[in-house]
Amino acid sequence: MEKLRCQVCGKVATDPATGRTPWIMTDTAFREIPGDSTGGLTSAPPTCWACVPEALATCPQLRVSSTVCTVARAEPAAVLADMFMPGPGRRAVPTGEYSVEVSLNDEALLPYALATQLIVQVHDLQPADQG
Ligand SMILES: [Zn+2]
Known part of the structure; x- marks a missing residue:
């Protein structure tokens, strides 16, 4: 989680081309922070671009409600x-x-x-x- 490794393949999920990290956000695992319109809290790990399609196809939770996003950085x-x-x-x-x-x-x-x-x-x- 701290090294932003993909929850599917375990490789670093950050896109070297953009420096941003792909992250599938769900209603259950994401919470907004009052006063912070562009950030939030999540307990879900990131997902690398290569694994996003597989994650969306195979995880029942993600089929219910999910948005594919990118984040600039994340910290514990x-x-x-x-x-x-x-x-x-x-x-x-x-x-x-x-x-x-x-x-x-x-x-x-x-x-x-x-x-x-x-x-x-x-x-x-x-x-x-x-x-
Ligand atoms: Zn992956």
């Missing part, structure tokens, strides 16, 4: 995490909260979070030219 912003609290004998006890979004700036919650997914903030998101 938060994690989805299962939450724990200190228990007896210094054991970590699950709080029962799962898939909680914890900002990487949240120093209070991060020590109790077991990350399961990285969320990145994408910048300069644009619809891809599908021609």
